[in-house]
Amino acid sequence: MSETSRFRSTEGSHGALKGAQTAWDMLSEEQMQKHITTGCEELDAILGGGIHCKEVTEVGGVPGIGKTQLGIQLTVNVQIPVECGGLGGKAVYIDTEGSFMVERAHQIAEGCISDLLDNTAHRLKDFPACPERLQPNSFLSNIFYFRICSYTEQIATINYLEKFLEEQKDVKIIVVDSITFHFRQDFDDLALRTRVLSGMSLKLMSFAKKYSLAVVLLNQVTTKFVEGSFHLTLALGDTWSHACTNRIILQSV
Template sequence: MAPSRHADEGGQLQLMEPDRVDEEEECFESIDKLISQGINAGDVKKLQDAGIYTCNGLMMHTKKSLTGIKGLSEAKVDKICEAAEKLLSQGFMTGSDLLLKRKSVVRITTGSQALDELLGGGIETLCITEAFGEFRSGKTQLAHTLCVSTQLPIHMHGGNGKVAYIDTEGTFRPERIVPIAERFGMDANAVLDNIIYARAYTYEHQYNLLLGLAAKMAEEPFRLLIVDSVIALFRVDFSGRGELAERQQKLAQMLSRLTKIAEEFNVAVYITNQVIADPGGGMFISDPKKPAGGHVLAHAATIRLMLRKGKGEQRVCKIFDAPNLPEGEHVFQVTSGGIMDAKD
């Protein structure tokens, strides 16, 4: 495992020893442990080739999808699932146990104290956070800031981990990371080395990138996955009402994959979304718009943030939907150093 980096008290990025990373971040059972339960090493390799690297991830697949892997019969799949169940506790737990388990949730700073307070401490791991809004509302700027703040140590409200960035619109700019890293007192080159980037051109490419990501997350300490934007390629590759049902089904499968990644590896998933005109928005709303993706996307995202433009470089973030946060909104500012508190 490659060592991860963290900032010391002076803010400079340092290397963290792999042993410490293992102690802090090992939250899943490796698929290799199935061998000790009597599963053939060749069958374990087939699971890895299919993008399954942990027992936790294995239990998130249906037996139907597992039998679709070449070389795995129904009998083998049954045996593999039984072995995985012995290694994991997949049944009910008490509310107290769940509360204890949720102490592993990490909240990553957005760079703005006011925005962090609105979000209950920052962007959460173990769930999907969606930000939607018009162009220039700050969605991608927040993504760039999170690329840096995620690499801060926990005591500095960071995630002490690496970042994976899937770009569907071609808006990621590595040179934008440099001034943000300098603002946090971090070495820009080291920060960029801890970001893995992929440009997706079709919805199938986007999904396949997620499948390949499991291998990296099983080996290295990742804490954030960004998909910017989640819907763009689906709107291009599917057209008209005739393909809408298929589009929504494929979108649901990809969002399910994002949810599983968040829970399997304890990472925060930050996705951006576009907006569409809402003719039924009402005559009293001057410019009615709603997030794209329909109910499928609405149910998949745990926390939904609506971003809109304010005065000058100011932007407004409103809690649109969240299971544990009250409704509210805060103003933040986009600067050369990333997202910051708004200045009067």
């Protein structure tokens, strides 16, 4: 087949492609999209309203800065009822470090409920069933927890999520705490690690788009030598930095 014939045959197949979207449609869809509040007005403002659905957000910082706290907070805040301006969704928490604290999740749920009852009582009057759902135990029952002990388990769990998300239609956030842990300790072949992480990030991105949910990846920090001095940077290298839509580095002040 000549080059001209090959071009014409592929040109005909391209005409059957569908799914194009205008930039105006994209903007309108983004403006209508609800966000998950972080619980901090200043951070929400920086992020344009909170954590975005259909996007992958990476959050990094030194140990003890509050990454896990933020991850747990988001699994609670995603459950704020639609009547109160939330998503009314469920959460998946993938714990690779064993840092998830169910007692802390219970406390955060109690605080969230207290704030909702104080600030949205006028809305709740029109929804009698809503206060019944505002119980700490109800919030905890909507957080699906996976404990991961190796990078192979991490890969298997993320592969399993596709089936899980089909069954649990209301999941609106996936938190991985942390994406880094097993890949920093168990991998000597950096090229293989890059390929595995790339495949994982593509799958998480596809989940975010397909199911209109937010993916939040908590990351550790490392030092990088730049222009004669060491600087803190997120772990997994420069290649990984392209895997996320948004990157947040928490620092103490």
